Amino acid sequence: MHRERIPVYVVTGFLGSGKSTLLARWLKETPFCNAALIVNEIGEIGIDHAMLGFAGDTSMLLADACVCCSGLPALNEALAQLFWARLHRSIARFEMVVIETTGLANPGPLIASLSLDAFVKERYCIAGTFTTIAAPTARDTLARFAEARAQLEGADVVIVTKTDLVSSEELAAVEAHLPGARVAHSANASLGLHDALSMFALPAPDIERAVARPLSRPRSHDAITHFIAIDDAIDLDTLHARVRSLIDQYGDSLLRLKGFVRIKEQDAPALVQFAHGDAFAHITRGTANTVRSGLTLIVKPGASRQARAQETHAP
Known part of the structure; x- marks a missing residue:
């Protein structure tokens, strides 16, 4: 049929x-x-x-x-x-x-x-x-x-x-x-x-x-993801400083940074986006309130120990 x-x-x-x-x-x-x-x-x-x-x-x-x-x-x-x-x-x-x-x-x-x-x-x-x-x-x-x-x-x-x-x-x-x-x-x-x-x-x-082409053997990509939780609402200046610090720490190893972060005295979280090649991170007003507050990083292996050590600390 x-x-x-x-x-x-x-x-x-x-x-x-x-x-x-x-x-x-x-x-x-x-x-x-x-x-x-x-x-x-x-x-x-x-x-x-x-x-x-x-x-x-x-x-x-x-x-x-x-x-x-x-x-x-x-x-x-x-x-x-x-x-x-x-x-x-x-x-x-x-x-x-x-x-x-x-x-x-x-x-x-x-x-x-x-x-x-x-x-x-x-x-x-x-x-x-x-x-x-x-x-x-x-x-x-x-x-x-x-x-x-x-x-x-x-x-x-x-x-x-x-x-x-x-x-x-x-x-x-x-x-x-x-x-x-x-x-x-x-x-x-x-x-x-x-x-x-x-x-x-x-x-x-x-x-x-x-x-x-024939189906190739699946493999893991040469990249690692990390999530940095930011549970408490912060001000925009602190968020900008934290994001700039992460970009500087990871340098060319940082492929992508994105997330929703709760902001003090705002009913909507901030949407943070950065991709390799960008001159700076774009931080705008987001709409999603159901996603956990924090930043996801996608990095190439070999990032500095200093950067990895700071991943687990929210501002």
Whole structure:
């Protein structure tokens, strides 16, 4: 019997490339507003999941494991749970699934696993993969991180983000380093979902796709996550000083810093974000009050003992 399969879109991109900001916009637009959402984070606190503001029965968080390494069984289990809940009408009927991976995920093993699990393969199909890469740091990121190169190799559409922060000459230099995928631009999440999906209608580039390769052996990424709890509300000056201190201590080893922190005399926490290549951390007013107050750090191994010793102390 023919069974119509549920399309799955994968959104990936290296740490700090702006994929969550872009996805937050898309989830408010048709057809993603009628999608089920699976968010994967390697930290123990679901910060990206909270930032997306897409709560409910059709939103699932896979935390503290990367789906392309040890998280593949959990992903397939999540898809199975969503299918049965949809079938039994215990959740709102969704028309598709959107998976946001960690910033270190290789989409190749993930996509291959969906075609190898019999239950998932029968009920779901991959509709496309978006990969984001930040224009200001693209060349350095691709030179330093194999994960970023693998993300581009597995992309149907590459979205070059933060294009407002580079010149037209610099943007052209970035695109010269990209594989022959379909390429779109976005500045401050300016790329709408309709325009992003329309990229799939363009002729597919004649390149070797990572998804066509055999499923590689899962491995752990060359990065470590730490969570620094900040349970008591602090003032903004103290938060700025603490974040600057962490950035200075870890230096080039710090790949990502993000979190929600409770602020004195404010009803909403502060949202803190920093990615490698940024000149400074961005601290803005957040909206999530259900996430534990603190900072998640993603660092390369070999960070200084001084930095590690201070991780467990809140300001």
